Amino acid sequence: MADFVVLATADWDHPLWTNKQHTAVSLAELGHRVLYVESLGLRPPRPGTADLPRILKRFRRLLRLPREVRPGLWVWSPPVIPGATRGRGLIVNKWLVQSGLKLVKRWLGFLKPLLWTYNPLTLAYLDISTFSGTVYHCVDSIQDQPGMPSARITAGERRLCEAVNVVFTTAPVLQQRLKPLNPHTLYFGNVADECHFRQASSASLSCPDALQAVPKPRMLFIGALDAYKLDLPLLEQLIRTTPQWSYVLVGPIGECDASTDLSAILALPNVHWPGIQPYRDLPAWLAHADVALLPLQLNDYTRQMFPMKFFEYLASGRPTVATAIPSLVPHREAALLCEPTVAAFKAAIHTALAGGGPSAAVGQARAAEHTYTKRTDRMLAVLQQLGLLRCNRPISGAGAEVASGLLISFLQRLTLQPLLLLECVRPGSGGRIAPWNTRLLERLVRRELNSRNWIAAVELYALLWQRHGTVAELHRLMFRRGAR
Template sequence: MADFIILSTADWNHPLWTNKQHTALALAQEGHRVLYVESLGLRTPRVAGRDARRILRRVLRMVQLPRQVAPRVWVWSPPVLPGGQTGFPLVLNRVLLQRGLAFMALWLDFQHWILWTYNPLTALYLNRHSNNPRIYHCVDRIQDQPCMPADRIDAWERRLSAEVQVVFTTSPELQVSHRRWNYHTYFHGNVADFQHFNRALHQPFLACPEPLKAIPRPRLLFTGAIDAYKLDLPLLVTLATAHPGWSFVLVGPVGEADPSTDVAALKKCPNVSLVGSQPYQDLPAWAAHSDLALLPLQQNGYTRHMFPMKFFEYLAAGLPVVGTAIPSLSSHSDVAWLCKPEAVAFAAAIDRALQGQGPSLLQRLACAQANTYSTRTHSMLELLRRVGVFAEAEQGNPQRSRLHRSRLDRANAWMVSPLVKWVGWMADRLVSLGCANSLTRLFCSLQSHGWLLPDLQSRLVFLLVQNGSHTEALAVLEHLWQVHGRVDAIKRLLFRRGSRPQDTYQVLEMFEVFAASNILPEHITGYCRVVFAHRSVDLDDPLLMGRALLSIAALAKRLEVDPDTMVCLRDNRRNRFKMLVSCYSALVRLHLVLGDWAALKQVGREGLRLMQRLDRAAIDANTSYRMTRNCLRVLSISALEAVDSRDPDLLAAVTNEMEAQHSHIHNPFFDDHPAQEDHRRFASLMIEAVHSLQPSLTSGLDAGSCDALGRLMVLAINSERELEDPQRRTRSLAHAQSMFRPFWSNPPVCTSWF
């Protein structure tokens, strides 16, 4: 299971628990290990009062290692300068947080973790190029809170939303606004700890809190921060003045986020009690001895984008709820009295609720029970699994939770690492002296007794492969994966030709054995099939190509019917969509060499339909860039078919998809992309060739369109480098013309070709 690091905006022991603490506990209950990072001090602190005391407590905790507060949950206070968002303080905070997180992950053995953040400004401190998956949980529109740098938060929120893998929002309005920047933006509203608040009903003998005993009934309860920017304080004053027989009980700190909050008018009302913050564990008792719950919110930019956590807490406690009709609550109007923030409407709703009218207790409890931290977190995790975020963090190994090592094990590994390197160096020398067989027998003996370290097991794989012992090599590879979560050896064999045996038939036998594994991850066995297909084409062996064709077609079919393929966020070769495109590219080569022209055109059409379905923002960005060549090569088959059948609609459809990919990879986001291949130049040459062919469908081929057709055929099977040198260009063009000659049912009128 993946580990989580939560960058919170609240200290763990804050009296008002929010999403952050509850999410940490819910993740731990699902079996994940969680490091909860307390507030990063993003807000400029106030000199006196709570902030001063909080800073003092934080300073004392900064020198401490993470403290465990619950099973699988640790809390760490990062050593950062409060409010350090510019200049040297920003640079210092960036270094302190990044180095601190790296050390804490090492200390807790968080080898592959997912970062879960709540504040857009945390992007100031994060490493943009980190390989760890990141989640942005947007629970409020904090730029609408008082004293917040709204423009700066807006800018960083756009950037953070675009860079993370998934955005979770707590209101539909936040989902709409953030979907502009990230396709994977999902609405999961605020929820409640049902069991905790339901104690108000199932433990009827909860003692009445002392401050509440002297307050007459009916008691109208509000719990939470009392801040003027979201609560309609004038509405409360009007209600209290007009209805002296109702007791308004306000539980929570005053001015927590809005220092300008003025409750003087409320204090003048004899039937209003401001009792201050109360321990979280005591809140069910306050609900048990109250008659109704209030949500007297304003209607403004902040509340339009919020989902009040206390809504389901009230329902879980069995209280009837009267609140302002804000957008996020509209779908729950069947379990609460929701009205405009007007005194008359509120008073009427309160009066009817106190009379027992409205939603029944069973309705309220059923709604609350369906919206708990457990159910929401489980839903979130299922979504992360679906889009591949979990697999990316775990590197595809669901057993990774077993791989957490004790500090003693890690210390031992560190101490023996120089010895392992020396043994590896000696092994290389022995191989060069012709002692490979003896070394293989020695390593196999050590492996059978469980004494061979992982690095040396990887070396054993290459020794076995060179000896042709592919089944034994697969057993070692599967052991490396299952026990140590490592695939480095097989990745070298797949993507580094110099690591493979010299005999191509031996290479094909090796990959066929590896592809049959039911233990290695699917992206590894999948690319074993793809490499087998391409190498069989290189050998021009019809029997091997036929076996490759069946294998690749079966893999492509599985990927096509899997809806998760179209939204995969895994990186590069681990991405399911890219694997599907690689399958299509391999099928193009197989059908082309085998001369199955109908099947070749069918692959081109299927590739076109696939690209028409694709939203490039739905898959991993790096992958969407790196898949360019294979995508365009598959599309080029349909372009050639359009020329052959004189089908302007088909050519227009192909051109649209090529232009969409061309435009996508020319986004400035990819300007510094580290890919070795020049995908932009390849795409530009392909687009240029297709554009040159469009007039030929009506007016016929001239010298220019014949040249474009030749270039398109070359690019369909070769690199753009084949077009740079005149001699290579001539050879490549002749080869492409020869391969595609049987493709044409209506041969192009380029007589020099045929």
């Protein structure tokens, strides 16, 4: 099992969990040790007191050791100066993060962990060469969010993609944008905590107190109510023209967009805003709703996103009506997708209330295919194939033939350039302490490569991997910039 440092852009106890927390949990559940590093602050604090509680909470945790929140999963709040993202302030923050992380890794016994980062500005704070492998998990276009330093994030993300070993994206458009920067850019769409939200299909869940007085039929939205991604004009007009329906909006207002103004919508008599609800209670809200809504805009941000709540809605068994953004189109047989117009949404809701559209079983089956554990397992398989993560199960059968064929093809292509080979393949294993026969095997590998004995080289690599868990020389061949 491996050790992972997850560099997040959200605090662990944020009420709206996203990829960061769920991926950390799934890594731990798969048997790995995980250090979850809370947000370093991508944007400066907003004027006023909106960010004050979060800043005060961070200050209270500065001198604390990492806290174990689950078996094998620790959370650490790095000691950074809020808003210091340039000049001397950034220099101080970089020193604080690097020094603090070094001490925390030593305290936890993380000798050579892998870095799994969500922060596009990672290189401004960390020397990623100190990790045994690096992953950038790009889950949305952060630079298109309001208040973000867009140019700085875009430039930092480009540098990061060129430097890391692998880039995972959650939307096809993100993959298209980042793949020219790193050939190992792969698409893994967003998923859901399927078991948690499937509880909504159980008749045993009682109706939340705040929902009992709301007349049926109930249209439910769960998530951050932000103007930069939700189509608020569409939603307001839809609500005004359908007074016979109740609209329940669960979540914080202006979480990422301080300009969000819902006063006109909340003033309507058929709108109910219970605020933020505990994550554990969300299945009960869905269980007693009639339609789950996802009224998104079509803009640069939403074209590059995959809303997490989509599969959460499907897992609950609720009819789902959503804007047909690019990432959702492949799943149109599981939900009612429509253009962002009042007429289209109204027609889709009528269809859902009449029992038309995809069945609950179809939606739940689709959600069951897209869980955090399954996606994380597939991502780890990629890391194993690239030599970044030791495989605990030997590859056999057809898988072994494919792997050997790919490796032979790769070695042939790469070693046709003798000078490149001599430059890349050097004695040693990157400072890693290994038994004497490991170094001997590596020398034998280099000899076979120089002689172009591909089969023998592959067999020796397999021996190194199975006995010692090291393919350092192959790793250098695959990930040096010129080899890409």
